[in-house]
Amino acid sequence: MASRTIQVEIKRQSTPDHSSVTEKFEVPYRPNMNITSLLGEIALNPTTVDGKATTPITYDSNCLEEICGSCAMLINGKARMACSALVDKLEQPIKLAPLSKFPVVRDLAVDRSVLFENLKKVKAWVPIDGTYDLGSGPRQFPQLQEELYPLSNCISCTICMEVCPQFNDATGFVGAATIAQVKLFNDNPTGRVLKEERLRALAGDGGIQECGYAQNCVAACPKQLPLTEAISDVGRDVVIQQVKDFFVR
Template identity: 55%
Template structure:
């Protein structure tokens, strides 16, 4: 283990804590020795080793989720100084102190900074965010995807289900049923895929149900907050057009629901 460089400086943190689901919240202040190049997670790791508040009181270690530490898994999202983002790529040098850490309250809080993002994964199941290729025999190769289409579709595939857009969205909350921006953009991704497009009406039907596409209020916070720069509002508008066409097909009756 590399020993901490004694810089003589400290990092001040205020963490909103909660011991149980739906439990009481409280704020605790921490003072962590500063090291060059720190991120929020390294500060949290220090608190885990020395769970002592700034005024010297012994406390429990702070709980948070993390995995890849390189902003691709989406697990370590939290609200840092009011903005939802990944704590692994949130660099202490770029944050104003005291750094305020809060859980993304649009999700059920499990404990401290740890949230349950199940509603996002359930939404991905609901909208069938996959390409069905299973059959009783080899279906062979699928149709080719035009390269220029692949390039923009790749941007949509960067979604890591981190929940930042859900936290930023004013229409995603406990009191509303909206599935949120991330799963909607996945519908556009899989409806763009040439094999996925063979079931595009099923995905459109899913987002034309309760809590679906039409619940978007166009605040456009999602696209401003997305750490991967995914054009979420363009996806939503594109799906709105596809849903308008599908709506006419459904109502006036077509002998084929796909193309």
């Protein structure tokens, strides 16, 4: 009796400028495999189903526990983390492709630096740089800590951007993850010193008004961030800031 195997089809691209091809693989089955271990198995014997020798698949991965955010890809058409996608729960052939809204670097690895550029635009950090003693920070009440904690779980996977119909070249929309970080840092007692700058950064082109409230982001986020609430709260604050700015011109 033939031993059990897993059928996989992978969309591959050798360089950013090459067109893509699909390669098919048949991988020996082991219980409890995830997509990352499946790709590792292919790397041990990179041969397609019709016997052609090929190269190991390129993909990003690091923590293997849905924390680093690097392994996002399309798995059977759905944007997911490879390390938490279990082979036993997937329909076969398992179809793997790179995220579609980001430039392909090679195979399943994409360039997601746009998220980091967007986070820089909104100054998504607490400004405490300095070599001198800054003393203790303002008090943060446990209730506020609990409220903000879910927003700090963002792993920068960019899945919310991939699934958002408004995240495209035409709108330049910054996406839900960046807006959620604006709420996190604006509500932080130390971070709020940059609140006005962050809100102004979201008032222009590509800012919060580009959101069409499709709510795909909140449904797809692997860390269940309260993205729609964050967008709605930040949207209100952006409008208030615009009114204030109008009257002090």
